[in-house]
Amino acid sequence: MDKKIFIKTFGCQMNEYDSNRIYDSLKKIGFIKTEDHENTDCYLLNTCHIRDKAKEKVYHEVGRIKKTYKNKNKPIMIVAGCVAQAENEEMLKREPFIDIVIGPQSYHKINDVVANHIQKQKVEETDFDTMIKFEYFDNIKNSNNKVSSFLTIQEGCDKFCNFCVVPFTRGPEYSRPFSKILKEAEVLVKNGAREITLLGQNVNAYLYEDSKKKYRLSNLINELEKFSELHRIRYTTSHPKDMTDDLIECYSTNKKLMPFVHLPIQSGSNKILKLMNRKHTVEEYLHIYNKLKKINPFIEFSSDFIISYPGETEEDFNQTIELIKKIKFINSFSFIFSPRPGTKAAALDQIDKEESKERLIKIQKYLFDYQLKMNKSFENKFIDVLVENKLRDQNKLFGRNKYLNSVIIEGNKSFIGKSTKVKIESFNQNNLFGKIENNKMRAA
Ligand code: SAM
Ligand code: SF4
Ligand code: F3S
Numbered sequence: 001m002d003k004k005i006f007i008k009t010f011g012c013q014m015n016e017y018d019s020n021r022i023y024d025s026l027k028k029i030g031f032i033k034t035e036d037h038e039n040t041d042c043y044l045l046n047t048c049h050i051r052d053k054a055k056e057k058v059y060h061e062v063g064r065i066k067k068t069y070k071n072k073n074k075p076i077m078i079v080a081g082c083v084a085q086a087e088n089e090e091m092l093k094r095e096p097f098i099d100i101v102i103g104p105q106s107y108h109k110i111n112d113v114v115a116n117h118i119q120k121q122k123v124e125e126t127d128f129d130t131m132i133k134f135e136y137f138d139n140i141k142n143s144n145n146k147v148s149s150f151l152t153i154q155e156g157c158d159k160f161c162n163f164c165v166v167p168f169t170r171g172p173e174y175s176r177p178f179s180k181i182l183k184e185a186e187v188l189v190k191n192g193a194r195e196i197t198l199l200g201q202n203v204n205a206y207l208y209e210d211s212k213k214k215y216r217l218s219n220l221i222n223e224l225e226k227f228s229e230l231h232r233i234r235y236t237t238s239h240p241k242d243m244t245d246d247l248i249e250c251y252s253t254n255k256k257l258m259p260f261v262h263l264p265i266q267s268g269s270n271k272i273l274k275l276m277n278r279k280h281t282v283e284e285y286l287h288i289y290n291k292l293k294k295i296n297p298f299i300e301f302s303s304d305f306i307i308s309y310p311g312e313t314e315e316d317f318n319q320t321i322e323l324i325k326k327i328k329f330i331n332s333f334s335f336i337f338s339p340r341p342g343t344k345a346a347a348l349d350q351i352d353k354e355e356s357k358e359r360l361i362k363i364q365k366y367l368f369d370y371q372l373k374m375n376k377s378f379e380n381k382f383i384d385v386l387v388e389n390k391l392r393d394q395n396k397l398f399g400r401n402k403y404l405n406s407v408i409i410e411g412n413k414s415f416i417g418k419s420t421k422v423k424i425e426s427f428n429q430n431n432l433f434g435k436i437e438n439n440k441m442r443a444a
Pocket of ligand 3: 010011013014048049081082165166169170201341415
């Protein structure tokens with residue numbers, strides 16, 4: 001008989017991709033996804049460790065699940081993802097309700113560990129077997145059938161920014177074989193994907209070499225362009241150090257690569273970038289920006305910012321504001337520095353909490369302002385939108401424009417999976433609202 005599994009995913013897009021692939025694997029041993037978190041045979045939390053009290057939040061969440069199942073059959077409790085990797089067997093010791101702790105590079109073992117658990121063993125799997133993992137998943141069909149799909153091409157990080165846990169939770173950089181990625185992309189397109197976002201913690205560090213040649217991210221993007229049913233290509237997250245000319249060139253030659261670059265800078269101060277061990281300067285970042293703008297002035301940028309990194313003075317902070325004013329990022333993430341266990345920056349003196357909050361509010365005011373201005377610029381215009389799905393409980397459609405802005409649309413379901421012109425009638429900070437008029441539809 002089929003067993004039910006409920007999956008809750010936190011963190012980045014890669015966790016979302018991983019959750020889908022874990023499910024693809026578990027389906028083979030009879031698990032079926034459920035949306036009912038109060039009545040499931042297996043409960044999987046895919047966790048993120050990037051900021052704040054990530055670990056405590058997971059224990060809190062497990063405590064909540066434990067309460068729900070107090071008078072019911074206990075589900076198999078699995079903790080996966082970056083907290084699982086960082087905490088490993090400690091989790092089994094501290095919270096006996098947890099049955100399985102599995103790190104991101106051990107997902108190929110998921111069916112075995114679940115089967116072992118059914119035979120009553122507690123399991124912790126946190127080895128870094130990245131290559132074996134991907135080889136295993138190459139033989140399991142990706143069943144994701146979303147119009148906009150993620151596809152992991154690279155995993156891990158060798159850069160070791162002083163604030164970041166990713167090199168510890170995801171392990172060293174690994175690039176998947178070129179041909180396997182294209183095969184998976186083919187499956188996704190057959191399943192209905194019209195947009196593919198290539199994923200990696202350092203996606204533009206992608207480098208795969210076989211007996212014939214070296215393949216980089218630009219080669220993948222150009223190969224994907226040939227898929228006739230695919231409308232759009234994106235990639236995330238990139239690092240300024242790996243923004244090579246062949247990739248920049250794609251923005252002039254590739255018709256499907258979206259003109260929107262998410263390129264984290266973290267700070268506008270060279271002093272802070274150095275303290276962070278970012279391996280790039282503000283000038284190098286601006287050089288990339290200028291090259292891209294020269295190739296296509298309609299390219300827009302978004303970024304990640306860390307506020308109040310240890311040592312950040314008012315002057316350093318103001319340099320970040322100046323950079324934001326210069327580039328006018330249209331959509332960015334900004335967070336106060338969060339000391340992460342095991343990282344170099346964790347031991348440094350932190351900046352006063354109130355001061356940090358003030359800085360965050362100030363920076364977000366600028367960022368949100370540019371976001372609003374950008375959204376306003378679409379008012380009363382027809383823009384290209386790829387329609388992704390129908391909104392739950394609403395008679396509206398959801399899609400995105402080329403800059404990844406969310407668009408809420410009046411229109412009928414037949415537009416799902418299509419690229420269409422939408423007339424934007426209103427907007428707020430996070431959404432554009434519009435109508436599909438006169439069935440103006442584009443083929444691609
Ligand atoms: N690899 C990407 C890069 O090099 O920029 C970023 C990947 S990381 C998963 C996403 C973002 O989380 C980072 O860009 C950074 O802004 C943020 N982040 C990472 N560690 C953080 C910390 N300790 N405190 C606050 N934000 C953090
Ligand atoms: Fe983290 Fe830096 Fe690696 Fe990005 S490049 S994942 S911020 S260590
Ligand atoms: Fe979080 Fe791990 Fe992604 S720490 S951001 S889930 S790589």
